[in-house]
Each structure stands twice: as structure tokens, then as C-alpha cells.
Amino acid sequence: DQQVKQNSPSLSVQEGRISILNCDYTNSMFDYFLWYKKYPAEGPTFLISISSIKDKNEDGRFTVFLNKSAKHLSLHIVPSQPGDSAVYFCAASVRWYNNNDMRFGAGTRLTVKP
């Protein structure tokens, strides 16, 4: 039972344009969300996070939007650069559980073409 879903396995965009990666979740208890980025032959690295008390969090070229009613979040990358080409994982957890049960999506492979 996948509680976090990334329905697009891949996405291709032109350099300089916006990349939008989507993530849906089914567990309404989730209240903390993260995005990780993974290059080939490396481990995932933390990119950006958002708690459920916010609907937007921005860090440079990366912005995460959260729509709690739709149980949907998205990662916007503007402008996209070739170095952004990687697999992006969405993850979710329940803060007040105070455990380590973070659920990940299957990932979306982003390709940014020069």
C-alpha cells in the first residue's frame, strides 16, 4: 500500500524553463513533507521540506507547494538547469508520531535538456 505516489516516472524539460514534479499522498495524518534529489551512483540528498502549517516554501530556484485538501504537493524548479537532471523523491511523515516512519514515493526522473 503505497501512501506516497509519484505518478510520473519521468519528465523532460528545456533548460531555462520550469520543471514541475508532482506528488500525491493518501494518508491524511501526514503533516511533514520532503523532497530528496538523487544522482546516479549516489545516495539521495535533501532538497527542501514543508510542514502542513504552510502551503508554500521557497529556497532559491526550488519551491514546494502543498495542497492539503487535495493531498497533493509539487516541486517547482525555476529556471531549470542541466545539473538538475536527477531522480526526485517525495517523502512524507507524521511529526507527532515522533518516529522514523518516513514514506517515500517511487521517484520521478527529471531530464533538463540544454
Added chain:
Amino acid sequence: IAGITQAPTSQILAAGRRMTLRCTQDMRHNAMYWYRQDLGLGLRLIHYSNTAGTTGKGEVPDGYSVSRANTDDFPLTLASAVPSQTSVYFCASSDRGGPTDTQYFGPGTRLTVL
């Protein structure tokens, strides 16, 4: 450079054999984690440890065991490997543990069980 190391990088193993995947971190993080990554499923937590001397079960713990004798090392053991344990295994660590703590991942171990 500080970080997490994993060994081996890759391994082919006969079913029924015992295997220990090694993980060492030098960031003095309290919490450590083991995930497996399978195509279409994202990362799933196997076991975790919030501090030396303690361990806990994640989403998919069956067939795996861990120990945390000290802060730096967190080995994962497959007592009798089965083909369904073919996967890429990632070790991670975080400063405090818990659902909002940023996790730092190692480069992964690719394990094939025949």
C-alpha cells in the same frame, strides 16, 4: 570529507548465504537508518537506530537484523538471503532522529541474490 560510507559497493550472493552490509558515519549523528530501494517502490525503511544501543523496526524488517554497538557503525545482516532481497540498500544518518530531521545518505550497496 565527512559523511557516510557503505561497503561493499555491490555484491552478488547465492541464496541461503549470510551477508552483512557495512555502514559507517563520521558526523557523530545519533540516528542511523537502513533503506532498500526497489524499482517502482521508492525507498522503504528496514530498520533504524535512534542512538547507540537501541534499534527499531521499519516498514520492511523481515529477513534483516541490525546492531548499533557504537555511534559510528550500523551493520545490516541478512541471515539467509533470498532473491526477493535483491535491491539497492542505502544507509542514512541524522543528527537527532525523528520525522523532521534531515537524513544524510550513503552511496548505496547494490545486492543481487541468485
